[in-house]
Amino acid sequence: MIWRTARLLFGGGGTLGGVKKVGAVKLHYSNWVLSDPTRALISSLHHPLVTEYLIRLNDKRVAIEKWQEDSVSNSNIPPLLNKIDSSPFDYVKWNTTYRDEVDTAQKVASVLLQLDENVALRDQLQAKATRNEGDEEMLELVKEDVASFTEQLRALDGDVNALMERRIGSDDMVGSSTNVWNINVEGKAGGEEASLFAAELAEVLRAYAVECRQWQIRPVEKGDGSEAPLTNEFQVCGDKVYRNFRHEIGIHKVQRVPVTDAAGKMQTSTAVFTMMPVLDPVSVNVLEGDCKIDFVRGSGPGGQGMQSSSNCVVLTHKPSGISVKCHQSRSALGNKELALQMVAQQILAQKVKEQNSSVHEAWRNQWSSGERSDKMRTYNYPQNRVTDHRIGKDFPLSSFMNHGKGLEGLHDELNAISDHEQMNSVLLKHIQGEFGSAV
16 A cells, blocks of 8 residues: 555656656655654554654544543633634534544554554663563563554554545545546647657557546537547546546657658657546536626627527636636537536636645646657657656557557556655645644
8 A cells, every 4th residue: 555655756856858757755754753663663564654644643632632621621721722823723624624533543543652662662671781581571571562562553454544545535636526537639749640649649548448447438528519529539437537547648759750751751749648627516616606697699600590699608706706708509508507617627726726736736737838858758669669757667669559558557656656745745734734733
């Protein structure tokens, strides 16, 4: 699981072709509760931030419960205030955020602290220059206790893993926003050859989606309710689409002799992969009552009927100030629903920017000019090689492009790496924020 070890993390490794390479990142945290020997002992079980998170969360629970008990018996106990801005501490919000975690945190913290005490005693006894018979007996007992507490911690492994999955998942707004995504693969630098490669890449990605991930592929719906033909732009529906396809966002560079080049000259072209969520406005709390909706006459292509009827919608979302205009559909109701969805997408993008998550950079930077130097992956046909520049690894091109079979293992590897980074970001945010502050 991602919370077991900290060997692979994004960042730290410089760049190649404008793409950040993967490398080891030093964890910038030093205020550990557990000693170095204890953390080393259980490193194969849990990432050190996981144990730190659980101990600190339990400490917060104890402090809050003590305040509640004191306030019942003593009316002079001052109210709980946040340390940072002295605002009233919101216990309801705190309880909502952490109530599913405090029981596990209490169990694990108790075992960890007892383990830490016994490891310290064990090391103290072992460091003695001379040990008498009583010391030897004590050392054996302590070693047994260390082994016992380690096994107790191992028995709680399932609870800890489930807790971490929920915690990290709840902080990933993009991945949990929807199961339906619009995918687009567009040829950029390289003219006709770029377009040909984009079409090939789109076909590989569709095969990967269906055969490797069991997702559904369907054409993108037009504004009038009809379906576009299955081209380089298509819709993917399924579990964890964003989790895997986010690794394709960016510039794909191809080096080969185009079939259209009679001279047989090598050419370098690019295709750009982008993805956008198909959102239910409810998923980001876009309520029709919060919007100012005006129906006006349409403009532009669409015929006299479109331009003479008041089917075009101008919708302004009052809380965010976002305003959109939609006249894709021939019906006013259809345009209103599309406009609500457009607002939802913009609000989601704003929230992602506000959220300091590991997916933010990929989201913000996915629209690109398609310059050849910004490639995240290179497909070299003469050398039968695919190079993913983020991890600096090569793959045989023929098997990699065969129904997208090479993508499954690559995505799994990149997911493991980004999960480490996401875990660091999420857990540090809660630990350093003192779980809502106050006490």
